[in-house]
Amino acid sequence: MAEPTPLLQTAGSGGTGLYMLIGTLLVVLVGAFVWYLLNQQSAAISSQSIALASGIHGLSSAQKKRNNAIVLVGPMGAGKTALWTRLRFPDSTAQPETQTSMSVNAAEAHINESNAYLVDIPGHQKYRLDRDSYLPMARGIIFVVDSTRLSETIRSTAELIYDVLANAKVQTNETPLLLLCNKQDDPMALSNARVKALLEDEIDKLRASRQAGLDSLRDANVAASGAAAGDEDDAAADERISDFLGYDGKKFSFEDLPNPIQLNESSLVLGHDTSGLEQIESWIADTLHS
Ligand SMILES: Nc1nc2c(ncn2[C@@H]2O[C@H](COP(=O)(O)OP(=O)(O)O)[C@@H](O)[C@H]2O)c(=O)[nH]1
Ligand SMILES: *[C@@H]1O[C@H](CO)[C@@H](O)[C@H](O)[C@H]1NC(C)=O
Ligand SMILES: *[C@@H]1O[C@H](CO)[C@@H](O)[C@H](O)[C@H]1NC(C)=O
Ligand SMILES: [Mg+2]
Numbered sequence: 001m002a003e004p005t006p007l008l009q010t011a012g013s014g015g016t017g018l019y020m021l022i023g024t025l026l027v028v029l030v031g032a033f034v035w036y037l038l039n040q041q042s043a044a045i046s047s048q049s050i051a052l053a054s055g056i057h058g059l060s061s062a063q064k065k066r067n068n069a070i071v072l073v074g075p076m077g078a079g080k081t082a083l084w085t086r087l088r089f090p091d092s093t094a095q096p097e098t099q100t101s102m103s104v105n106a107a108e109a110h111i112n113e114s115n116a117y118l119v120d121i122p123g124h125q126k127y128r129l130d131r132d133s134y135l136p137m138a139r140g141i142i143f144v145v146d147s148t149r150l151s152e153t154i155r156s157t158a159e160l161i162y163d164v165l166a167n168a169k170v171q172t173n174e175t176p177l178l179l180l181c182n183k184q185d186d187p188m189a190l191s192n193a194r195v196k197a198l199l200e201d202e203i204d205k206l207r208a209s210r211q212a213g214l215d216s217l218r219d220a221n222v223a224a225s226g227a228a229a230g231d232e233d234d235a236a237a238d239e240r241i242s243d244f245l246g247y248d249g250k251k252f253s254f255e256d257l258p259n260p261i262q263l264n265e266s267s268l269v270l271g272h273d274t275s276g277l278e279q280i281e282s283w284i285a286d287t288l289h290s
Helices: 004-057 080-088 125-137 150-166 168-172 192-225 230-241 277-289
Strands: 069-073 105-111 114-120 138-146 177-182 261-265
Touching (some): 080 277, 138 150, 150 168, 177 192, 177 277
Parallel strands (some): 177 261
16 A cells, blocks of 8 residues: 555655646736736826826816806016906905915906906916917906007017917907006006007907918928829918908907907006096906996
């Protein structure tokens, strides 16, 4: 009875070898499956964090849903933050810190029985993306002008208001715009009629040069690509042609826009009498009610 034992052992170890092979295969398979699952998970996590990260530069979904946004735009130093502060803290007599605009200010404010979400966007070009993301949801736009420095800043001011009014959503929504000629306390301030006339002249020039740029771009495209990529070029050209403000062949006038435009004067210097604020508040309330 000495023989069967080694035989059995041989058979047994052979069986163990088979089981070990199957076991190893199973471990490898399960391992690969778990590895695959973990990878899927981390891919999902990383795409989520990419979405979150881009949300910091764009808008969160909560901001996107707002229907009471009043967006303050205008060149640097015109008085947007002064206006934002006045509207948010109407009873404050203290002089709040005037700081160089470093970021977008956005907050709810109770204005004449309405809740407005006031967004103050710095005038610098680097805030262009913020402007482009807030403008489409704006119920109203307040464009603040420094009436004392318009002659020096006319080109950049006109370019800025052109960009605002040429925004596709601002056009289709026919977003109302309040053109606020600020710093009227200063004896050098131009009247609102003068501000309007200067801006219309400059927008008219801008429109002509943008149109010329578009025509030469189109000619270049036709010459370069022939008919092959014609469809895409036409689409791009159509996109740009909606940039045109007012009527072709007629001098630009704010009255020709589909957007309701109101023109007012204001003085928002803190520690002094402010003027024009009630007008602004009732414009905001009317705009939110309409
Ligand atoms: N004289 C005068 N100064 C103003 C008026 N509104 C704002 N300012 C001043 O203009 C400067 C720029 O104002 P700010 O609100 O920061 O401009 P923003 O860059 O458009 O936000 C500050 O020193 C303000 O105190 C105004 O109506 N009259
Ligand atoms: C503001 O503009 C409206 C409409 O153009 C005008 O009726 C009103 O008198 C203006 N207010 C001031 C204070 O200029
Ligand atoms: C507030 O709204 C009412 C009604 O909409 C209006 O009559 C009034 O003039 C407004 N007041 C101010 C301060 O805007
Ligand atoms: Mg500011």
